[in-house]
Amino acid sequence: MGAAVFFGCTFVAFGPAFALFLITVAGDPLRVIILVAGRCSALPTTSSLISGLSFGIISGVFSVINILADALGPGVVGIHGDSPYYFLTSAFLTAAIILLHTFWGVVFFDACERRRYWALGLVVGSHLLTSGLTFLNPWYEASLLPIYAVTVSMGLWAFITAGGSLRSIQRSLSCRRQEDSRVMVYSALRIPPED
Numbered sequence: 001m002g003a004a005v006f007f008g009c010t011f012v013a014f015g016p017a018f019a020l021f022l023i024t025v026a027g028d029p030l031r032v033i034i035l036v037a038g039r040c041s042a043l044p045t046t047s048s049l050i051s052g053l054s055f056g057i058i059s060g061v062f063s064v065i066n067i068l069a070d071a072l073g074p075g076v077v078g079i080h081g082d083s084p085y086y087f088l089t090s091a092f093l094t095a096a097i098i099l100l101h102t103f104w105g106v107v108f109f110d111a112c113e114r115r116r117y118w119a120l121g122l123v124v125g126s127h128l129l130t131s132g133l134t135f136l137n138p139w140y141e142a143s144l145l146p147i148y149a150v151t152v153s154m155g156l157w158a159f160i161t162a163g164g165s166l167r168s169i170q171r172s173l174s175c176r177r178q179e180d181s182r183v184m185v186y187s188a189l190r191i192p193p194e195d
Contacts, residue, residue, distance in 0.1 A: 002073040009071060009091035013064050017057050017098045025050055049162070052105020056098035064094040089140035096144075096151045100130060103151070103158035110161045126150050 024046070025031045034050045067090045083089065104123050111119035130150055136143040 002071055005071040005087050006068055009064075009087050010068060012088070012091035013060060013094035014057075014098070016095050017053065017060065020053055020102065025053070048105045048109035049102060049158075051109075052102040053098075055105065056101030059101055060094045060098040063097065064090060083140050085140060089144060092144055093134070093140075093147065096147050097130070100126075100147075100151050100154055103154040106158040107154065107161050126154060 021035070025035050031046070031050050034047050035054045037054075067087065071087050104127065107119060108123045111117070111123065130147055133143045133146050133150075
């Protein structure tokens with residue numbers, strides 16, 4: 001039972017981060033370096049997303065590693081009146097924190113570039129709100145709904161900040177490629193010389 005809880009909670013906590021890693025980072029070695037270094041570079045939107053993902057993964061690992069170690073045993077959480085959903089709630093909370101760090105990274109770096117101090121204040125305020133909501137424990141389930149509300153709203157804000165729109169969502173869901181009306185000319189092609 002302990003191994004099932006351990007692996008289940010690990011996949012819940014780090015599944016969204018792993019999916020973002022595969023989609024946005026894994027194909028480009030420079031992005032992997034940005035992820036490991038946690039630093040912004042030449043492409044502001046992409047590198048702020050990767051940098052935020054890096055901070056989120058680090059935060060998630062530090063927040064859930066002891067909880068996952070407890071899941072392996074010995075002993076069972078919940079015997080003395082504690083929540084039986086402790087491990088699962090912690091895993092979902094970690095997933096939300098990882099996503100929030102990613103979204104905060106996008107919005108924060110955009111606000112710094114455009115000198116929007118009110119946006120910086122809202123990012124810091126939502127960070128404090130989320131941290132404060134974790135004090136609702138031991139009512140673990142009560143903190144999840146407001147934290148996920150903050151996550152969804154920050155995700156929408158980060159999506160709009162990164163240039164997303166309803167039309168781009170429709171295009172990506174239709175699975176059709178956008179037709180390019182431009183003609184590409186290959187002037188560098190040469191016929192190999194005859195021997």
